[in-house]
Every structure is written in C-alpha cells, then in structure tokens.
Amino acid sequence: MPRRPYRHGDLANALRAAALAILDEAGPNDVGLRETARRVGVSATAAYRHFGSKEDLLASVATEGFRELAAAMETGAIESDPLRAVGLAYVEFALQKRGLFRLMFGPILLQRAKYAELDEAARAVFVLLRRVSVSIDEQPREDNSAGIAAWGLVHGLSSLFIDGLVPETYARGITNAILVQRPRPEYQATA
C-alpha cells in the first residue's frame, strides 16, 4: 500500500471529517485534537498548521454543519408546503447527523461572537425558517414570533428525538403530522 505522501494535501478537511466521525460515534465531549489527528494518521501538532486551536477546529466543523443544514432546508423551501418540507429537512438532518447537530447547538455556539462565519451560518438557518413561516402567516407580525415558533418547534422535536425522549421510529410520521400546514388563526391579545 502506498504511504501517505509527506504533505497530506487536504489535511484541514481530513481533520474535519475525522472530527465528524468521532462526533457520531461518541459525542461532542469526545472530540479531542489528539484523537482527531490520530485518526487521520498524523501527529497531533500537525493540526496546528491548519487550526489555531481545538476550539477553532470545532467552530469550523460546526460552521460547515450549519451550511449543510441550510442547504438541505433550501431544497424544501420551494415546495408547495414549504414549512412542512423545511421542518422535515431540519429534523431529518438532526436524526442523520446527530453528533454534528449536538456540536452545532453545544457550547461552541456560545462562542460565536468569536467566530463570525459560525454566527453567520447559524443566522442563515433562522432567516430561512422565518421566511417560510411568515409566508404562510396571514397576519405577519413584527416580532417574528411565527419564525421563532417554527424554529422552536422543529428544534425541540429534533432534540427530543435524538435524545430518545420520543421514540425515533415515530419521528418522521409525527413530525409530518405536526407540521401539516393549517390556516393560522388570528393572534389574540396577550397579557
């Protein structure tokens, strides 16, 4: 078998991929810089040529994750029942890549003031949800509550499913049922 050449060629991506593998096999807390490098077959220090720190690597993986998520949602956004399609894409993403999903909404997200690209990628997901929510809202409101409600719902469902609090078997069916588009009643005055 051919030995890996001295220069890897795409070590940054290889490290991200290895981190992803650990994420899905174990969990966010088990992603270590040393372990990640070990999987790629490279010394731990090699990672520092591509990422300033372990946190930088995680932020990079999370950013990619948000972009992937947004892309998956975009596909649904053009369908006839966009909120349902987009919401299903969100839940589907969480189920398929639960390790990544957990990383994306874990402690690294609290550091997003430091990571402009991460912040932007996360925002894009929300913007997309708001768009498909507002479009079906008969009385669009200024507080974005329709978008926030949609985000809260799909995000919460995703969490409950991947934490096993609701049996995963029912995940798609139930999500589908819940997200069926229905006429929105007028909002009532609230206290």
Added chain:
Amino acid sequence: MPRRPYRHGDLANALRAAALAILDEAGPNDVGLRETARRVGVSATAAYRHFGSKEDLLASVATEGFRELAAAMETGAIESDPLRAVGLAYVEFALQKRGLFRLMFGPILLQRAKYAELDEAARAVFVLLRRVSVSIDEQPREDNSAGIAAWGLVHGLSSLFIDGLVPETYARGITNAILVQRPRPEYQATA
C-alpha cells in the same frame, strides 16, 4: 468561626448544591467531582461515601432538576389556560436554571436506562405536558402528537433562548404570544 464538624451531616445535598453552582457559573462540562468537593471544603474522596461515581452524582442532580421542573409546571396546570401556563413555567425554568437545564438534557440523559429515578422524573414532565395538551385538543389522537408538539415547542424555545439565538429580552413575551391558546383546526390527512 466554627470549624465544620468532622461529620458534615448533609454532604450529599451539599455536593449536589455545589454541582449546581458550577453548572450555572460554567457549564455541564466543568462539573468535576474534585472541583465539587473542593467547593464544599471536603476531600475529593469523601464524595464516594455518598455517590458511587461522578456520573451517579450528575444523575442525582439531574433527577432533582426534573422533579423541580415538574413541580413548577404542576402549579400552572390548574390555571384557566393550562398549556400556556405550563409552557411558560417550562421556559422560565430553563431561563432561571440554565446550567441545570443543560445538564438535564445533556449526555447524562442518554444514560437513563441505568438510572431508574432519572428516567421516571423525566417521564413525569412529559406526562404532564401531554395532559394539558390533550385536554385542549378537540380531536384527541392516539399518537400523542399534541403532547409531543407541545413538548417540542417549549423545549425548543427554551434551548434557543438559553443559547442566545433569540434575544432573551423577548423570551417571555414571545413565548406568551406563541402559547396563546387557540382553537385547534382539524388535522389533515398526511402523506
């Protein structure tokens, strides 16, 4: 000042309280058995008189958390708009005790097969939500989707708020608006 007596008297609770403090100041990943013992002013090994392992301690704290949450929700369950009151209590709990909330829905929850009390306490929260959801559902369904939807919504909103994805300032107002009780339209047939 009086020295702590040789026997602490209530070390188990003191350790739980110290763990709670760390949870809110830092986060679930920073709760260490040594650090917790240090805060109580006791040797690290003393903890082993009361908990079999670090994980046991965390499970115990999380269990208490679920019981507290259920108790807070119970108070709202008897009001005239129970889903809103219970949902607000849920979100309020997450905002007030965000460290604890994160622990409760973190990796320890995946170990709940090992911790019967934790499992039971978590289930109680769901049962309560299902109760108040079904009660306002005009066409109760067998799949519990009304309860799951309610849980997903309040859980997701809580997560978004404590992760700062939606400004916390709006948290209560928006949650309130979203949870306003409204007539449930019939469910449509789904694919």
Added chain:
DNA sequence: TGTACATCAGTGAACGCGCGTTCACTGATGTAC
C-alpha cells in the same frame, strides 16, 4: 534542463495540568453493656 534554495507542512519529545478513582488510614460519633 539542472541546480540552489526558500518555504512551510509535517515530526516527536516534552511541558504542566486536572481529572476520576483506589488505597490504607484515622478519629468522632453513637450504642451496648
């Protein structure tokens, strides 16, 4: 085309750290007589 050289992606040893857990122990407390 051949050669000298700068670049910079990799290496491996070493650092200090805090962790969870074990072990043999100590000594205050509560109880039996």
Added chain:
DNA sequence: TGTACATCAGTGAACGCGCGTTCACTGATGTAC
C-alpha cells in the same frame, strides 16, 4: 453514669491517564535562475 467498642464518614497520598499546547527540528516540494 461510665466505659469499651463498632461503625463509618472523613483524610491525604498516590495511581495512571489523556489532554492541549510549545518547541526546535526535518525534509519534501516548488520556484528562481
């Protein structure tokens, strides 16, 4: 009431571990001439 003693909640030293990061280095690659 006084004394002997068992209990068991605490101690402190020690273990092995894997971590993130630094350092001085090496040597393959690509380029300038």
